[in-house]
Each structure stands twice: as C-alpha cells, then as structure tokens.
Amino acid sequence: MSLQQAIDRNLVRYLELIPGTSAFIDARTPGSDMKDNFCIIGAGVAESSRQHVHIRETAGFNIGAAGQPPGIKNSLHSHRTAELFIVFKGLFRFYWGNNGEHEAVLSHGDVISIPTNLFRGFEVVGRDYGFMFSVLGGDDSGGGVTWHPNVIKDSQGYGLYLKADGSLVDTVDGDPIPNTEELMPLLTQDELNTFDNYTTEEMMPFVALRRDYHTISSDFSSSGVKQYALTGHPAAEYDFQVKSADDVSIMAYELSEGASIPAHNRGVKEVLINFDGDTEVCVEQDGEEARLVMTRGDVFSVPEGASYALKNLRGNSFTYSVMGSDLPGKPGCSKGV
Template identity: 35%
Template sequence: MTWSLDALAERRVRYADLVPCRNAFVDTRSPGSDRKENFTIIGPGVAESADQHVHIVEPHGFNVGGARQPDGCLNSQHSHEGAEVFVVHTGRWRLFFGAEREDGTLDIGPGDVVSVPIHMFRGFEKLDAGTGFLWVVLGGDDPGRVHWAPSVFDLAREHGLILLKGGRLVDLAAGETLPDDAELETAPSASEIARLVTPSPDRLAQCLVRHDALHADRSSPLAGEGVEECPVIAPAAGADGIGPGPITGWWPHGFQLRVLRLAEGAATPRYHCEDPEVLFVQSGRARVVCEAGELDLVAGDTFTSPQGWEHRIIADVDAELVVVRGGDAPVGPCLAA
C-alpha cells in the first residue's frame, strides 16, 4: 500500500492536540484526584466514562494512553489484569503500593520506565511543581478493567459517582439515574485483596529501568553513527537478537519497549516493521522520512508506523524516542535492500 502524507499525518498524535478526559474514572471527584487528565491515544483503553476520546482506534495488540497531572494530584489505588507500563515524560512522580498505600513507594523521574506487575494495587502522585505527563502502554487489544481499592468506592459515593458492573460510570451529581436493572460494582473482598499481593522490593526493582541506566545494544539493526537502540522491556529475545531484558516480567506484556537515541543530524537506515511499531518522542525533535515526504515529530508526539511501510528517522537535534513493537518477540526492523 502507498501511504500519502495526509494519511500518515492521521497516524500522528500531537501532544498539543491530545484530547483529555477529566471524568474518566470513578475517582474523578475524590479529593486530590479531581485535577487529573486521562488520555486514550491508541486503542480503547480502560476508561469508565463514555466521554473518553480515542485518538487512534486501530488495534495494535497493545494500548497507548497517558496521564497528565499537576503537583499533588493523585491517581487512586487500583489493580490491572494486564501489563501497565509508565514512561515518565515530564515531572517527578511517586508510586504507592498496596490497597491503602501500605506496601511502600517508588519515586520515578523523566526518562524512567517502570512496568508495574499485574494483580497488585498501585497508585501515583505528581510530586514536583507544575504539570507532568506519563506516557502509558497497556497490554492487549482489550486491556480489561480497572479494579479499585475499597476506599475508592467510598469516596466516589460521597461525590455522586457510581460504578456499574461491566465498567460503566453513572454520575448522580450530574443528574444521571441508575438503570432499573443496574448491578453495582462492589469493592473487593478481604479474600480478593489478599490475593493481590505486592511483590518484595527486590522483585519490584526488576521492573524498573532508570533513564541513566539505559545501555545501547550494538546488535540493533538501526545502530550506526550517532544512532543507538537501548532495550528496556523484552520478555524474550527478538528476531534482531536483542533481549531478553532488562525488564522481562513474570506476566505477559505482548510488546517490547526500547529507547532509540539519535545525535543531531544522525539518521537510521531505511527500514520497515512487519509488527506494529509506535514511536513516542521523549525529547528533542525528529523527522520520519519516506517516499511520500516527511513528517516532523516533536517532544510529546506519538506516531504509529504502518506495518510494512519503509521509512527512516532523522534527528534535527539530539533526540530520544521510545519505541514499542508488538509481540513478545517481534521480528524487529527489516532493512531496505
């Protein structure tokens, strides 16, 4: 298939054009959580509100979203059935573990990547002044529902929000009414909470890669003068010989995540991917160049490459891109002849 620049531009989501949802979840009015913005960039996401805007609906085998919060803003304690990966774009953040934040914390900053294990409670708070943004990858085309801690339900009721079974949110304070046959979602029981065990600190440390600990793998097909690719999440070795690790996880991800670094003026070879490939500009500025022309990408932008589409990436200034490729062991970049 031949891709026009107009069609390719539809696959680029500018940070400046992100459409937030401010009532995405049942905790949206809870004190401390009422200023957060949620984004669904690729895929249906996990929002409980029909107001959530989806930027790109095409299935990828994983979902991409985001959270934007000012200082002191909380995301309440919850658990996921599938992978949830945080890439810190801006700001400093603190993750809280346990149903009531009793199992410890982890502080993360720009460029850090953490894959929080499934079947455990987590929440997070923006720590420093100003607004920060987390870029988030969720496993699967259907990432499942969020499971909230008991205190979240109590606060939601106080502020007129009711969650139905199946994940639909009813806003009583806005005049919505419960359907006659409504079945209310209930807080997890003590036995259910007991099954959502927080791993030990040593175990959780295996789920984090600090930005300053990224290491390039010279076997990357994209590596060259001024270009290096750093593995971050690789449950298994890809066909390009990179991986597994440093984050492997003891739960399925369904994707690999890497960081591509380009010095000013550097360029990758021409290549295509048979697997889904999503690019997120962590810092700097780059261009995606193909026969039809080029698209510019700036910090905070997300772009999804068409499968089988030949292109190269050129950096106008020093740039760092997060790369997500579908599958636990993707084929990876196939260089042009």
C-alpha cells in the first residue's frame, strides 16, 4: 500500500460521517432520543454492535462525536478513563454530580476535560443543532460506560436492555429479550456515594474557553503561526491551560493565510481535527510524501511514525492535534513545507 493510499484511509470527512442512533441504553428514552453518536477512530464506548465505526485502529485513545438537537440530553454516566470534549457548533450545557446538580454552558471551540469517577451528562441549549468531538482515553475506553441507576430505570419499556458485559440488546431490531440475571445490575446507594463531586468553581480549571486561549512560544519559527497548549499533564514541558493527567493531550495551531509549519514528529500518536479553514497536510514517511486537504470538521489520523507539515490555503485555519500522551515532547523537524 502506498503512503497516499494509507493517508486516504486515515481521513474521515465531516460531511461523510455516519451516525448511530441507538448506541446507548438511553437512545429511545424520551428527552434522550434523537441523538447522533459517531465513532470516528475506534469504537469508543458505544454499547451497540450495530454502531458504525469509521476507523477501527486506535493507538491509546478514541475519537468520537455527539450530535443532537436542542433539548435532547445525553444522560448521567461516568467513565474510568479520560473523556474530553471540543465543542464544534451549538451550545452545550454540561451537568455533573450524582444528581446532575452543577452545570456550565460551553460553545464553539471550548474544551473540557471531565474528571473520572464523576457522573456527567450534557444537552444542547439554544436554537441550533449541536455537535462536538470527544476524546476517550485508552484503546478499549476502560470497559465502557457506568450509568446512573435512574438512567437504566428510565430506559425500560423502549426495547433496549444493557447486559452485565456492557453489550446492548435491541429487541426492536430483533434481538431476544435477555434474562433478568443477564442484565447490568443497578448501582447501590453505597456505590453511588463513592463517586466524586465538583462545584462549578472547582470544575472550571478543567475548561479552556476559546476566548481565553493563550498562545505559547511556538515550536516553529514560521511567521503567521499561533500555537496553543490546551490540555496536558502538570509536569509537561508545555504550560497547558488545563492541567490534568489524562494520558492524552490537546494542542492547536492557528495559521494565517499562507502560513505553514514544517514537517515534524513528536514521537506520539497524533490525530488532527480541522476546525476552521482549509489546511493542506503533507505527510512524510520512509522517503515517501503524500498530501491531502482537510476542510472544516475533517479528522485525520497521522500514520504511526510519520512526520507531517501544515499549510493554510485560504483565510485563517485552525487545527487541533490530539496526542496519545499527556507529556508530549518537543517536535523533531525534518524540513520546510
């Protein structure tokens, strides 16, 4: 397989995303239905075996997305691995705590790294369809989702059953009704008491608002380049705005028209999410070179071991880099674009 063929397989276009509408136990519960769940890189924590996965190969983290109309909720749940969100469009009200008693509203370009062992959910507020990208730590996402017991209770009667192994049974789609002993047991009150809670003030250090992004000294001497360090380990070489030990980190590059950054490799897995503008990506590996153009909302998984360069083709472009380490090293540059 040529390098060009490999990178074409690693590119997922925003306009070609295929949603799943029954990925989770709450997918038909009134008020939580009408959700679109996208598995872009890796199967994430989708409970349905029928969920479409665009790229199955992962390298320490999964990239997914959630899309939903106003008023529709993603119900209270928790994870044992990192869960980070980048809001792409619309307004999302995040709520958390054992009763969902705390909240914050995030919008375009806002990033949140939600602590583990904490119940969280979200809904779209305002008038527009909302869409945001998600990052889940771990190749297997830590064994799936832990649902608040009320979510499982509320889902009864709509044809979806969650088994103890984390798989979803859909009787509307022809699956047989499972036996009671096969079902996921509900958390007890004692188990609920082991989950953490954060006030809104305590949660804000885990949020990087787009309007508050601050530039860092760029790794590249190119003009017209702004670099942002958004989430990463407190001990990292970079001064990340959100300091959290997630095993993943997020940086971003803002390029003015015609600006570029040279081919480089940080020695970790990287996935690029093109947020705004048109960005040309030039990939170098084993003496080969291949190019692609990312438009708004496209996702590209950089091949393991490859170097890549970025060039803005028009207007301003904005590209996130999700990395498979919360302690990313400085890039090794190979050559100019």
